[in-house]
Amino acid sequence: MNSMDSSLKVEIGSYNSGNIPPLMHEIRHALRNLLDNDETTTIDLRGLPMAPGEQQQLLDILGKGEVSVQLDALGKSEITESSYAGVWLIIHYNNNKEVMGKFIEITRMPAILKTRTADMEESLAALQVKLEEV
Amino acid sequence: MNHDKPLGQALREQGVSRRGFLKFCATTASLMALPPSMVPAIAKALESARRPSVIWLSFQECTGCTESLTRSHAPTLEGLIFDNISLDYHHTLQAASGDAAEAAREAAMEENKGKYLLVVDGSIPLGNPGYSTIAGISNLEMLKEVAEHAAAIIAVGTCAAYGGLPHAKPNPTGAVSVEEIIKDKPIVNVPGCPPIPVVITGVLAHFLTFGKLPELDHLRRPLAFYGNNIHDRCYRRPFYDKGLFANTFDDEGARKGWCLFKLGCKGPVTYNACATIKWNDGTSFPIEAGHGCLGCSEPNFWDMGGFYNALSESTMDLSRTAAVGIAVGAAAGAASGLLNRRKKSKAEAAHETVTVKDLQREEKS
Amino acid sequence: MNSAEFLLWVRGPGLNIAMVIFIIGMLIRLLEIFMLGRKQNLAELRGNGISAGLRTIFTRSTPADKNSMRRSMFTFVAGYGFHIGLFVVIFLLMPHIQLIQSLLGFGWPALPTPVVDLFTVIALISLMALLWRRLTHPVVRYLSTPQDYLVWAATFLPLLTGYMSYHHLWFPYSWLLGMHILSVEFLLILFPFTKLTHAFTLFISRWYTGMMAGEKGVAS
Known part of the structure; x- marks a missing residue:
């Protein structure tokens, strides 16, 4: 049994596709661009070939910052600012808690958090109705 | 099914908020392998997109492609995409059967003539029409009939796209792909055994969003996924x-x-x-x-x-070929060598020694 | 015919046809040479022919003296660059070794792909330089026959298509790989019937020259 255990040992974490450094550079450039030109960048993590464990490595490097928001629309979404201000991690889940999308957004405030004008207009009307009821 | 309501409105009526819609657009962009910068354009297109009618035909297949698609449990994003197309015929998934099912197909074809999307999984046998039939209609006949007024065809799975397993040697049923039969319609191949579910829905999402088919490679596969x-x-x-x-x-x-x-x-x-x-x-x-x-x-x-x-x-078995080559080559080489030797010894035998007499004779003449 | 069908053909029937022609052709060539036979040497041996033959195989690979080397520096460098490059590419690239192993049942370690890539570039540049010389040097140009250009192209194409496949240049990889294998098949078929046979006969003739000289007790 013991010999079998050792023969089945798989070394995890030794993979390195070399994709993390260029990605970190991309984030740095995006942050520079945000500062200089006020331009937002979004990176879709699904389109990048990652070795097992590499995505976790990347998230560990980015770390957790002060802000953590949970959104409840079409399933949960987790939006957290990394330890680097302006670098946000956005994970969209569906109602079954399956990951639907993973993005890194370099922005002052992720677009999905901002309240939409149309929503505010509808709210205004709704408030009006509520006040009239009262 | 109401096909006339724009998607944005339909989603809001289902209780999807604007943030939910944006999330839907972001994940749809990701699904279509489009850059996140395309999200506003996708949002705009999806807001006014209309639900297409889809007819799904299954021929010589194992239902693995449908399994691949439906194994991602509803209501996933894939589910949402499916909620927003009108799947009017799919004989594995639909409740109706027999005549009622075929009637639904004919009704959808009539109602959406020239606008419906045809999805095919499985290859089509040309050997004998009886190898695979649905409601007594041969696959070839049904494909031709439904394809005639389709806006476009999506061949899902390697069988529909390239013949797949039924087409493998020796191809007992004479199986062929959709594109070998239908020549006058836009066709997208979404091969794989099965294809990745989000790739299937990604192509559908592309059609839903932009009303046209994505960019294809030389084997008619969407470049976004097969590039x-x-x-x-x-x-x-x-x-x-x-x-x-x-x-x-x-x-x-x-x-x-x-x-x-x-x-x-x-x-x-x-x-x-x-x-x-x-x-x-x-x-x-x-x-x-x-x-x-x-x-x-x-x-x-x-x-x-x-x-x-x-x-x-x-x-193929190259070693056997090489062995045959060596045997034949050795025999042919040896034969040729022997022939050359024979020629040489013949020449030697025919060789006449020049005598002093011969030389004198030459001098005289 | 799509790329998959093309690839299937070149990896299957194409490769087998080329291999059979190559093996049969080369065996006929070599056996004809070996079976020529020689008259018995009645003279007393003045040295060991075998060791002299072996020595000559190697000594002929280096230039005879500094002077002739200086005069033919270009041919020396380009010729060696091309031949060494070709050797490395054919015998030390892993997919090639894998093919040889499937054929012979044994293989050997491969070089890292970027190293082989470097040798490919060396071989390609050398070949182009040699063609340029063939076209511009009046004497070499006069001596060149159509076969020389054919053989040059047959050698250049596998290297070029191999390089293009590895770097995915201009065409889809499946087509490039198919073209690469097809070009090798073309080379294999031409091999027995052109001066490409020198890859085999070169060492035989060096051996023969060395042995003859050795038995006579003179340097070759």
């Missing part, structure tokens, strides 16, 4: 470049996750999105699980010379 080969996007690629290979499935190289080329991986000639999108909601893909790529999204993958033979090896 790169597995090998180039594989996280084990650095091992290939370093010359580190697994020689068996249980040696040191296999345990360290080295390149599987020698074990028959067809990644270098296989165009698919497995290495990036991966399977089971992005968990893993065959190479990550330690097995080489079979090349299932390529034509004739079943006949590519053995799943466990390296790509650079011959698809």
Whole structure:
């Protein structure tokens, strides 16, 4: 049994596709661009070939910052600012808690958090109705 | 089913908020492998998109493609996409059966003439129409009938796209792909055995969003998903470049996750999105699980010379050919050599010695 | 015909046809040479022919003296660059070794792919330089026959298509790989019937020259 255990040992974490450094550079450039030109960048993590464990490595490097928001629309979404201000991690889940999308957004405030004008207009009307009821 | 309501309005009536819609658009962009910068354009297009009618025909297939699609439990994003197309005929999934099912198909065809989307999985047998029929109608006849007024055709799975398993040697049913029969309609091939579910929905989403089919490669596959080969996007690629290979499935190289080329991986000639999108909601893909790529999204993958033979090896028994060559060559060479020897000894035998007499005779004349 | 069908053909029937023609052709060539026979040497041997033959195989690989080397420096460098490059590419690239192993049942370790890539570039540049010289040097140009250009192209194409496949240049990889294998098949078929046979006969004739000289007790 013991010999079998050792023969089945798989070394995890030794993979390195070399994709993390260029990605970190991309984030740095995006942050520079945000500062200089006020331009937002979004990176879709699904389109990048990652070795097992590499995505976790990347998230560990980015770390957790002060802000953590949970959104409840079409399933949960987790939006957290990394330890680097302006670098946000956005994970969209569906109602079954399956990951639907993973993005890194370099922005002052992720677009999905901002309240939409149309929503505010509808709210205004709704408030009006509520006040009239009262 | 109401096909006239724009998608944005329909979603809001289902209680999807504007943030939810934006999330939907962001994940749809990701699904279509479009850059996140396209999200506003997608949002705008989806807001006014209309639900297309879809007729799904299953021919010589194993239902694996439908399984692949439906295994991602509703209401996922895939589910949402499906909620927003009108799947009017799919004989595995629909409640109606028999005459009622066929009536639904005919009604959908009539109602959406020239606008409906035809999805096909499975190959079409040409050998004998009786090999595969639905409601007594042969596959060939049904395909031609439904294709005639379709806006476009999506061939899902390698069978519909390139003939697939039924087409493998010796192809007993004379199976062919959709594009070998239908020549006058836009066709998208979404091969794979099965295709990655989000790739199927991605193509549908593209049609839903933009009202047209995505950009295709020379085998009519959407470039967004089939633009790169597995090998180039594989996280084990650095091992290939370093010359580190697994020689068996249980040696040191296999345990360290080295390149599987020698074990028959067809990644270098296989165009698919497995290495990036991966399977089971992005968990893993065959190479990550330690097995080489079979090349299932390529034509004739079943006949590519053995799943466990390296790509650079011959698809036939080259050693036997070489042995035959050596035998024939040795015999022919020996025969030719002997012939040359005979010629030489004949020439030697015919050689006449020049005598002093001969020389004197020459002098005289 | 799509790329998959093309690849299937070149890896299967194409490769087998080329291999049979190559093996049969080369065996006929070589056996004809070996079976020519020689008259019995009645003279007393003045040295060991075998060791002299072996020595000559190697000594002929280096220039005879500094002067002739200086005069033919270009041919020397380009010729060696091309031949060494070709050797490395054919015998030390892993997919090639894998093919040989499937044929012979044994293989050997490969070089890292970027190293082989470097040798490919060396071989390609050398070949182009040699063609340029063939076209511009009046004497070499006069001596060149159509076969020389044919053989040059047959050698250049596998290297070029191999390089293009590895770097995914201009065409889809499946087509490039198919073209690469097809070009090798073309080379294999031409091999027995052109001066490409020198890859085999070169060493036989060096051996023969060395042995003859050795038995006579003179340097070759």
